[in-house]
Amino acid sequence: MARHPHAPDPHASGRVESLDVFLKTIKIGTIIRTPGDFTAFSFDAAYRATGGSPVLSLSFRAATGGLRKDPKPLAGALPAFFANLLPEDKLRTAMERYHAGDVRPGNDFDLLAALGADLPGAVRVLPSGGPKAVRGTRIGTSPKARFSLAGVQMKLSVMKNTGKGGGLTVPLGNNQGQYIAKFPSTTFPGVSENEFVSLALAAAIGMDVPERELVEKADFEGIPEELDVRADGRILVIRRFDRDADGERTHIEDFAQVFGVYPSRKYEGAACHDIAAALVAAVSPAAALEFVRRLALAAVTGNGDMHLKNWSLIYPDDGSRPALAPIYDVLSTVPYMPADAMALSLGGERSFKALSAPRWKAFANRARLPEAAVMKAVVDTVTLVNACWWRLPERDLVPASVIERIDAHVRVMTPILMTCA
Known part of the structure; x- marks a missing residue:
């Protein structure tokens, strides 16, 4: 009988089955994958004892104060909070292709395991056995980009090169980006400039707007082929408001x-x-x-x-x-x-x-x-x-x-x- 494409491969070696969830350096809980591709998230006892501070999500807060009960295990899906940390559509497809050795198409747990070191906000989701538990990070392999950005538009987390030449590049391994680069669309003309002028208008009327600039494709180097966007036009680069000047997470x-x-x-x-x-x-x-x-x-x-x-x-x-x-x-x-x-x-x-x-x-x-x-x-x-x-x-x-x-x-x-x- 043919195996369902999203079912776990019983012959896969080194498959991650447990992920530890951190908020900055504080352990929040654990996500476990059980046989049948069920996922279960549970809060760490020490974090539960704090009543849920610092806050992971208001969705986990009980109406009477403190934390709700641990969510029920889900078949083939992550709890909504964690699913929302993952990219969608084209960016997701590109990331799945880039991490093809570790990520099966459509599998949220696999993708979170691959990208969990650099997520939106201050959440980190790391293999419970440490970095070596992810096959793609074994000693002797080349470091990979391991960031996740939510949404459907093709965008990359990037860092500015220091020293001679400057420019922008994709962070690899344990490095993390302080900027988001949003690439032009092959379907919608002038979308980068459209967002740039819209942000400028918001700033002009007194709204809280991140730093932004328009740059050229020539300003980038070292973009992995699977993540490269072959579209002409300017690229919008925005400073991440979930990273401070020193790269610390907010x-x-x-x-x-x-x-x-x-x-x-x-x-x-x-x-x-x-x-x-x-x-x-x-x-x-x-x-x-x-x-x-x-x-x-x-x-x-x-x-x-x-x-x-x-x-x-x-x-x-x-x-x-x-x-x-x-x-x-x-x-x-x-x-x-x-x-x-x-x-x-x-x-x-x-x-x-x-x-x-x-x-x-x-x-x-x-x-x-x-x-x-x-x-x-x-x-x-x-x-x-x-x-x-x-x-x-x-x-x-x-x-x-x-x-x-x-x-x-x-x-x-x-x-x-x-x-x-």
């Missing part, structure tokens, strides 16, 4: 992780008011109103891709209390998909043109935010966008066909959103 989690939603449900696993309510409870009403400002920015510029994985919490200092993370993955999607809409439901609607005052009032009521404060946040944001957008210097970098479609959307949406006045 913990983050996206809202798919907060809500325990798998990546496949990032567009329907929750609505905008759910994020706002979570921010009020876990951070502050001021953080929820900053979220409203970012929603208004998405609406006025036509960004239809702000799904659950494009909003995050960050855990600075001792990691016990979250804050709203800097804005990221912002661009206008309407130049490429003219009929696009909001990624998440807002006041029961997704269509941009439906987002007049009644929708924002419904959103405010569902989020339990003061209606007047929400309306003011929308109006103030749209006013600032119109004061900055038309004279933003970075506009000149964007292809004319792309900028014209963004301009048209801003003109259409401004009076609709200003009904909140």
